[in-house]
Amino acid sequence: MKTVLFAFVLAAIIPAQDVVAPAAHLQRITAEALKADVHFLASDELEGRATPSPGLDKAAAFLAERHEKLGLKPLFGNARLEGPMRPDTSAASARLTHAGGVLALGAERFLNTASQPLQLKQLAVLPAEAPDNASSEGSTASVLLHAGPITRDALARLARRRPAAILVTEPPAELPRLRMPLLRLTPEEAAQCTAGTHMELTIPEGKERFASNVGSFLPGSDPVLKDSALLVTAHYDHIGTGPPVDGDRIRNGADDDASGTSAALAVAFALKDRPLKRSVLFVHFYGEESGFLGSRRFVEHPPWPLKNMDAMFNLEMVGRPDDIGKDCAWVTGWTLSDFGARVAAVSATQGIRCYEHPRLSKMLFGGSDNFPFAEKGVVAHSISAGSLHKQYHQPGDEASTLDYENMARVVRGIAAAVEAMANDAVAPAFKPGTNWAEAAARR
Numbered sequence: 001m002k003t004v005l006f007a008f009v010l011a012a013i014i015p016a017q018d019v020v021a022p023a024a025h026l027q028r029i030t031a032e033a034l035k036a037d038v039h040f041l042a043s044d045e046l047e048g049r050a051t052p053s054p055g056l057d058k059a060a061a062f063l064a065e066r067h068e069k070l071g072l073k074p075l076f077g078n079a080r081l082e083g084p085m086r087p088d089t090s091a092a093s094a095r096l097t098h099a100g101g102v103l104a105l106g107a108e109r110f111l112n113t114a115s116q117p118l119q120l121k122q123l124a125v126l127p128a129e130a131p132d133n134a135s136s137e138g139s140t141a142s143v144l145l146h147a148g149p150i151t152r153d154a155l156a157r158l159a160r161r162r163p164a165a166i167l168v169t170e171p172p173a174e175l176p177r178l179r180m181p182l183l184r185l186t187p188e189e190a191a192q193c194t195a196g197t198h199m200e201l202t203i204p205e206g207k208e209r210f211a212s213n214v215g216s217f218l219p220g221s222d223p224v225l226k227d228s229a230l231l232v233t234a235h236y237d238h239i240g241t242g243p244p245v246d247g248d249r250i251r252n253g254a255d256d257d258a259s260g261t262s263a264a265l266a267v268a269f270a271l272k273d274r275p276l277k278r279s280v281l282f283v284h285f286y287g288e289e290s291g292f293l294g295s296r297r298f299v300e301h302p303p304w305p306l307k308n309m310d311a312m313f314n315l316e317m318v319g320r321p322d323d324i325g326k327d328c329a330w331v332t333g334w335t336l337s338d339f340g341a342r343v344a345a346v347s348a349t350q351g352i353r354c355y356e357h358p359r360l361s362k363m364l365f366g367g368s369d370n371f372p373f374a375e376k377g378v379v380a381h382s383i384s385a386g387s388l389h390k391q392y393h394q395p396g397d398e399a400s401t402l403d404y405e406n407m408a409r410v411v412r413g414i415a416a417a418v419e420a421m422a423n424d425a426v427a428p429a430f431k432p433g434t435n436w437a438e439a440a441a442r443r
Ligand SMILES: [Zn+2]
Pocket: 235, 256, 257, 288, 316, 317, 368
């Protein structure tokens, strides 16, 4: 009776494929190795890997060294690290052109450090009281000007309208975290900046790197298909530190996403000497938690032609099967392309059920680094083997909470799917007639 019931359950969850013992190269993916990598990346020493931070830089150096040891080729010319230089706020400047003349503002007027170097011209200066939609009208980016005292909260509300910069005369004592430059004007200067004022804003690059994407690749062996690439990616940043919970300030980000980062290394280790027709790129992104900064930079400065990127396996939170059960993984944006079904067919041979999560697959397609790629027409999906557990973005997302045995089995299933897709003459595709398919055709 027991056996019959067991067989019935198995038949129900695994499609009609024979589960085969993992091939020798897939057995190189072990719970021990995954555990060691997650323990390092999510250690307190790395302080939650905020973008930018010394902890993130340490993680980048660790990943680049691992790529080198694996014998992967550098993806960015001769380098494995690529990213913007820090802004040089000591050389920042702005010019305001109004009806009465030009105001030149030096670095001492900048009250915060913008997160990226900037070179912006012809920004329309609008009063902060202008309607919300005024700042996004037309093609001219805008600057919001608030004369008089402003509270921290009111300033944060202005920032949510995403102006290119904010001008104030009486900033609050404590500033909110802002992504755009904040500059101080005198009340007299502010009074001159009536309608029609334009601003030019320059924050040059400094010499030090702001943050890095880490990337390497395995070259394909097929004379034609080697120019095409699959990507295996994961973001290696997290959110740093925050208010203490039970005395712990560090958001270690073990599942999010030291797990995916370690999984990508494990896939590279399994496939490094396999004959692969397509090339396979292994990329770790910075700044996912700050709005996909690293992946957006990558697609804006692609080291490999976008039109030759055939699919992206973005590994996100693969260490905590708590809610979804073991030996499972789900794919975001399942219905948008044939990617999920193709991954599922191969992962089933490794005993891994890959499926469309009834709630999260749709909801989270736009929730990770696959999205900037999909917008550019690359068949790009995230794969997860867990869910938004209660330690998500909390200090409790620690390396000790992951199920490494399950993770190893899931990552073997993913590696098998990467290998099969790398050798398949037919690349996956977005569903015809969708915006995604149109973006793919435009590449
Ligand atoms: Zn994540």
